[in-house]
Amino acid sequence: MKNKSSMKIHFRNGCLALVLGSALAFPAASADPEAIVDYRQGVMSSLGGNTAASAAILMDGVDFRENLEKHARILAEFTRDIPALFPEGTDVGDHDAREAVWTDRETFENRAADTQEAAEAFYAVVRDGGSEQEIVAAFRDMGQSCRACHDDFRR
Numbered sequence: 450m451k452n453k454s455s456m457k458i459h460f461r462n463g464c465l466a467l468v469l470g471s472a473l474a475f476p477a478a479s480a481d482p483e484a485i486v487d488y489r490q491g492v493m494s495s496l497g498g499n500t501a502a503s504a505a506i507l508m509d510g511v512d513f514r515e516n517l518e519k520h521a522r523i524l525a526e527f528t529r530d531i532p533a534l535f536p537e538g539t540d541v542g543d544h545d546a547r548e549a550v551w552t553d554r555e556t557f558e559n560r561a562a563d564t565q566e567a568a569e570a571f572y573a574v575v576r577d578g579g580s581e582q583e584i585v586a587a588f589r590d591m592g593q594s595c596r597a598c599h600d601d602f603r604r
């Protein structure tokens with residue numbers, strides 16, 4: 450009896466995994482431009498949040514210093530492929546991206562690459578125990594690179 454019921458549970462779990470698996474494999478998500486807009490705004494908001502949190506630590510000296518490396522890591526990870534958040538066909542709904550994102554793609558991708566490099570550099574200097582000056586300088590560079598893209602590509 451014991452074995453039988455555990456097999457059943459196992460089997461049910463197998464079914465559940467299959468059902469979830471197909472739900473995840475199916476998502477019309479990639480085909481729903483407004484969902485992609487929501488996702489990119491969520492990712493961008495997280496960049497804003499982690500930048501603001503880092504600024505509070507570095508500029509205002511709040512007592513959460515041990516979190517700085519985590520904020521920096523998230524910034525490095527989520528700036529790795531910004532252009533992918535702006536595929537063709539997502540100039541839809543309620544958003545603040547300028548048309549230039551799609552018409553001047555080369556500049557847009559260069560700005561994205563600058564930010565990616567700057568965020569990686571910020572993370573590296575925090576992780577590797579750089580001096581306060583190096584960390585603040587890398588943080589400022591990253592912030593300027595975010596702004597450079599927003600100036601041209603965000604309303």
Ligand code: HEC
Pocket residue numbers: 486489490491493494496497498500524528531543544545546547550557558560561564568591592594595596598599602603
């Ligand atoms: C290559 C261009 C580019 C770079 C680099 C970039 N952004 Fe953005 N960002 C945009 C665009 C375009 C929007 C508007 C997106 C929309 O409304 O769909 C945006 C939106 C935002 C928003 C508003 C999100 C919302 O909820 O509507 C925040 C906050 C933000 N970015 C923060 C940052 C930070 C912080 C960085 C740097 C670490 C950064 N961005 C780097 C292009 C960029």
